[in-house]
Amino acid sequence: MLTFTLRRLILSIPTLLFISLIIFGLLQLAPGDPMAQVPLTVPPEVKQKMREALGLGAPWYVQYYKWLIQFFWIEPKVFIDYLTNTSALLGWLPDTNFYQDELRVISWQTRSPVMDIVVQRMPQTLWVVGLSYIVGIVIAIPIGIYSAYRHYSIFDQAGTFVTMIGFSIPPFFTGPLLIVIFSVYLGWLPSIYDTTHVVNDWESFKVQFYQMIMPVMVLALQTTAQISRYMRGAMLDNLNQDYVRTARAKGLREGVVVMVHVLRNSMIPVVTVIALGMPAIFGGAIITENVFKVNGIGQLLLTALFANDLPMVMTLTFIFAILIVLFNLIADVLYGLLDPRIRYD
Amino acid sequence: MTEQAIPASPVEADIETFGALVDKEPQKPPRSQWKDVWDQFRKHKGAVFGGGFLLFITLGVVFGPWLWDVDPKTLDIRNKNWRPIYTLLWESDAKAGWAHPFGTDQLGRDILAQMIAGGRVSMAVGWLAMALALLIGTAIGVLSGYFKRLDFLLMRFTDLVLSLPILPLTLLAVTLFRQPLNSRFGPEAGMFILIVGIIGLTSWMQTARIVRGDILALKEREFILAARSIGTTSGKIIRRHLLPNVISPIMVSATLGLATAIITESALSFLGVGFPSDYPTWGKLLADAVQRMQDFPERVLLPGIAISLTVLSVNYLGDGLRDALDPRIRGR
Numbered sequence: 058m059l060t061f062t063l064r065r066l067i068l069s070i071p072t073l074l075f076i077s078l079i080i081f082g083l084l085q086l087a088p089g090d091p092m093a094q095v096p097l098t099v100p101p102e103v104k105q106k107m108r109e110a111l112g113l114g115a116p117w118y119v120q121y122y123k124w125l126i127q128f129f130w131i132e133p134k135v136f137i138d139y140l141t142n143t144s145a146l147l148g149w150l151p152d153t154n155f156y157q158d159e160l161r162v163i164s165w166q167t168r169s170p171v172m173d174i175v176v177q178r179m180p181q182t183l184w185v186v187g188l189s190y191i192v193g194i195v196i197a198i199p200i201g202i203y204s205a206y207r208h209y210s211i212f213d214q215a216g217t218f219v220t221m222i223g224f225s226i227p228p229f230f231t232g233p234l235l236i237v238i239f240s241v242y243l244g245w246l247p248s249i250y251d252t253t254h255v256v257n258d259w260e261s262f263k264v265q266f267y268q269m270i271m272p273v274m275v276l277a278l279q280t281t282a283q284i285s286r287y288m289r290g291a292m293l294d295n296l297n298q299d300y301v302r303t304a305r306a307k308g309l310r311e312g313v314v315v316m317v318h319v320l321r322n323s324m325i326p327v328v329t330v331i332a333l334g335m336p337a338i339f340g341g342a343i344i345t346e347n348v349f350k351v352n353g354i355g356q357l358l359l360t361a362l363f364a365n366d367l368p369m370v371m372t373l374t375f376i377f378a379i380l381i382v383l384f385n386l387i388a389d390v391l392y393g394l395l396d397p398r399i400r401y402d
Numbered sequence: 403m404t405e406q407a408i409p410a411s412p413v414e415a416d417i418e419t420f421g422a423l424v425d426k427e428p429q430k431p432p433r434s435q436w437k438d439v440w441d442q443f444r445k446h447k448g449a450v451f452g453g454g455f456l457l458f459i460t461l462g463v464v465f466g467p468w469l470w471d472v473d474p475k476t477l478d479i480r481n482k483n484w485r486p487i488y489t490l491l492w493e494s495d496a497k498a499g500w501a502h503p504f505g506t507d508q509l510g511r512d513i514l515a516q517m518i519a520g521g522r523v524s525m526a527v528g529w530l531a532m533a534l535a536l537l538i539g540t541a542i543g544v545l546s547g548y549f550k551r552l553d554f555l556l557m558r559f560t561d562l563v564l565s566l567p568i569l570p571l572t573l574l575a576v577t578l579f580r581q582p583l584n585s586r587f588g589p590e591a592g593m594f595i596l597i598v599g600i601i602g603l604t605s606w607m608q609t610a611r612i613v614r615g616d617i618l619a620l621k622e623r624e625f626i627l628a629a630r631s632i633g634t635t636s637g638k639i640i641r642r643h644l645l646p647n648v649i650s651p652i653m654v655s656a657t658l659g660l661a662t663a664i665i666t667e668s669a670l671s672f673l674g675v676g677f678p679s680d681y682p683t684w685g686k687l688l689a690d691a692v693q694r695m696q697d698f699p700e701r702v703l704l705p706g707i708a709i710s711l712t713v714l715s716v717n718y719l720g721d722g723l724r725d726a727l728d729p730r731i732r733g734r
Contacts, residue, residue, distance in 0.1 A: 075562055083574055221448075221721075225714035227665045229672040229685070230706035233692050237699045340569040344669055348692075358570060359673060362577050370574060377567035385565060 062390050069382050076378045081121050084367050111165065124371065127162045132172050135161065166366045174369070175354060175376065181252050182353030186342045189273040193280025194331060200281070201288020201327075205296060206315060216285065223282025228341055231275050232348035239271065246271055250351040272349045276341055280334065287330045291323035298322075325395045332388035336381040442726040449722020452715035459712055463521035474519040474682060478510035486513075486700050504704060508694070513687075517704060520682035524664055524709070527598055527683075531663035534602025536609055536656055540648075543613025544640055548621060557614070564607045572666065575600050576675045589678045597670065597677075601663045609655045616648045650727035657720030661713045668709050684709050 095104060113120075141150045161170040200220075204213035240248035247268045256265050295301065296319055304314045343355030350356075354373060361369035443449055484505040489496040504513040546556035576596060583592035620626065621644065629639050668685025670676040677683055679690075684705040691701030 072562060072565060076566060079566065080571070080574070083571070083578065086578070221714060221717055222710075225661070225717050226706075226710040227668060227713070229669060230688065230702075230710060233688070233695055233702045234706065237695050237702065241696045241699070336567070340567065343569060343573075344673065347673060358573070362573055362675075374567055374570045374574060377570050378565065381565045381567055 058390075058393060061393060062386075065386050065389060069386055072382055073375075073379065076382075077125070077375050078121070080371055080374050080378070081117075081124065084371055085117050085120075124162070124368075127160065128372065128375070131159045131161055134159075135170075135172070162368050162372055164361075164366055164369045166361065166364050166369065171369050171372045174357065175373065178352060178354045178357050181250075181351055182339070182342055182346070182355065185250070185269065185272050185345070185351055185353065186276065186338055188269065189276035190280055190335065190338055192273055193277035194284060196277065197281040197284035198288055198327075201285040202292055202315070202320065204285070205289045205292030208293065208296075213289075216289070220282040220286050223278045226278075228275050228279065228344050229348060231278060232271075232345060235271050235275060236348075248349070250349045252352050272345050272351060275348070276338060276345050279341060280338065283334060284327065284330060288323065288327050291326050292319060295319045295322050325392065328395060329388045329392050332384050332391060335384045336377065339377060339380055439726045443722050446722035446725055448718040449726070452718030452722065455711065455715040456719060459521065459708075459715075460525055463518055463525055466518035466521070467515075470514055470518060472512045472515040474511060474515035475680065476511065478506065480510065481506055482508055482510040483698070485698075486704075505698075505700065507690075507701065513701065513704065516682045516687060517684070517708060520684045520687050520705065521708060523594075523677065523681070523683040524667060524685070525712075527594065527601070527667045528660050528664040530598045531601035531605070531667075532656055532659040534598060535606040535659045535663075536652060537606075538602065539606035539609025539655070540613050540645075540652060542606065543610040544617055544644065544648075546610070547614040547617025548636065548640060548644065553614075556610075560607050560610050563604070566604070568604050569666075569669075572600050572604060572670065573673065573675055576670060580675075590681050593677050593681075597667055601666050605659055605662055605666075609652065609659070612651045612655060613648050616651055617644055620644055620647055650723075653727065654720055654724045657716050657723060661716040661720075664709065664713055664716075 095107070099107075115123075162172065163169070164171045164174060167174065200216050204210075204216040207213055236248045239246045245267075248271075250268050250272055254261065254265055254268070256262050301314060301319060304318050305311075309318075339355075342353065343358065345351070346353045346355040347359065354376070358370065358373045361373065481502070483497065484499070484502045485493075485496045486505045487500065487503045502512050502514065504517065506512055507516070542556050542560065546553045546560075579596055580593065583596050586592060587595060626639060626643060629643055634642075667676065667683065668688065671683050671685030672689040674689065677686055679686070687705040688702055688709070691698065691705070695702045
């Protein structure tokens with residue numbers, strides 16, 4: 058298993074390099090000019106110097122190579138320095154001073170390092186996305202179990218219908234719909250997610266809780282629909298197996314049969330699906346963040362795109378790619394760990 | 403497989419002597435595969451409704467402009483902000499009437515006409531992108547399933563594309579390539595080509611994997627061996643023997659592809675990177691209406707419901723097709 062994990066880890070390096078090359082190529086082919094916003098009164102030779110200062114004069118492979126160095130060598134150095142200097146977790150370690158003022162990936166919009174902005178935005182996205190995923194799983198699994206156990210019952214039919222709706226209604230419709238119902242007509246929940254809100258007592262926690270309900274539920278609806286379907290399918294496959302009959306025949310209680318024997322075996326494919334669905338949820342977060350005005354990384358990507366901020370776009374898209382590759386790897390490894398029938402050698 | 407009467411045997415007299423050999427019941431006419439599929443499909447209520455609704459929406463947006471011949475782009479500023487006709491039920495003095503059954507928007511454009519025009523674009527994008535994805539997916543699936551040399555390369559390529567971040571890349575490509583395509587084909591046709599192309603190019607992977615798996619199993623069967631032994635060329639084998647046998651998984655993934663394409667197009671329009679602003683699509687109408695949804699919630703609801711119902715019906719259709727095309731489930 059360890060060798061398999063290692064092999065997959067090593068294989069993911071060329072994959073990531075290839076993806077970064079594709080993103081980089083797309084950006085290179087793009088006709089957008091970062092100097093388009095500069096006033097016309099600036100003479101062309103000054104413009105040319107500005108372009109060179111942004112690193113645009115060099116051929117594409119030099120630019121790509123420099124980006125690779127910045128992303129995989131300089132940024133980790135900054136990160137390790139941060140860990141050992143200021144973070145609470147590893148602050149007790151001796152200070153490492155790896156970072157020697159090399160050029161980091163600089164955003165063209167703000168002239169500050171891209172990773173600093175990403176680190177500022179990440180918590181908002183992680184809170185909303187992570188919480189919605191957990192909520193979605195917690196709702197989905199009981200629904201899946203019960204509708205498989207009572208196959209073709211009213212509950213099962215209703216559950217199938219609701220999951221079908223969850224599949225079909227896109228988040229950019231559920232979002233405004235919920236806002237119209239709960240913020241406009243009923244006035245219960247705020248329609249905008251306030252990221253500057255600080256939680257320090259019970260009252261402010263309640264405000265935070267209320268403003269998180271809608272974005273989290275919109276994202277959770279999709280997760281719930283997908284996972285409860287897989288859960289139901291996996292349970293149905295297992296409920297007809299011989300070992301279930303054996304378990305019942307030897308007199309185990311129904312609860313033990315379903316919740317221990319069947320559930321444990323049905324969770325194998327479901328856990329994989331949970332891991333695989335994680336990147337898609339980040340993609341969906343781009344839309345949800347736009348609807349509820351959450352300033353997370355999805356919103357950052359959109360503004361960077363519209364502002365033609367290529368280093369930011371490149372880095373963010375690549376972070377999404379890393380997430381996908383990472384969770385694919387996790388899904389594969391988990392599948393092998395959980396299912397002893399799978400052997401990867 | 404034709405449904406002709408069984409010819410009377412010339413030796414009928416002989417058979418009558420062996421009474422036990424005579425069939426008591428009249429022989430049933432043989433049934434074709436597609437009749438079986440249709441019978442199974444009819445049993446799935448949701449699928450029949452879904453198929454019917456999809457047909458209705460498609461015909462509605464195709465022939466709608468002849469039935470409701472109001473130009474969706476005509477500005478009529480005196481008759482702006484009409485409410486839909488059903489508001490009269492609870493508010494008798496609302497600005498509404500049969501002249502504009504779904505109301506008008508803030509510039510006085512008729513919303514029903516806009517919905518029909520928007521539906522045309524959304525459905526056209528959906529169908530074309532789905533067709534493109536199926537074409538690429540089937541080609542890659544068949545090639546890598548049938549030719550062993552190509553298999554490794556094509557499947558690694560599929561894996562790579564599968565791990566691309568699709569939505570960010572789509573956003574990226576649309577914003578970056580809007581300008582050159584617009585200048586070459588005009589703002590509307592350029593955007594149409596761009597969106598169909600991008601959705602098609604990023605959603606063929608599942609089809610390719612499914613088709614490859616089926617081809618791998620099929621090509622070891624005896625009928626392929628028989629075809630090859632009489633000297634059938636590879637191209638003929640693929641066209642006449644393999645493709646007809648993988649039509650059912652292709653049809654199922656076609657429905658999935660249609661649903662994804664419609665949602666992706668609407669999402670792009672919603673995020674503001676889709677079609678130009680005076681060119682209605684369902685996603686565009688929804689996105690424009692979000693600003694004023696407190697006052698006019700119906701402008702969000704109508705296109706949203708249109709998108710959701712279409713996708714829902716397509717998903718149900720896919721569900722029914724999957725059951726109907728699977729011979730193991732059929733007849734149960």
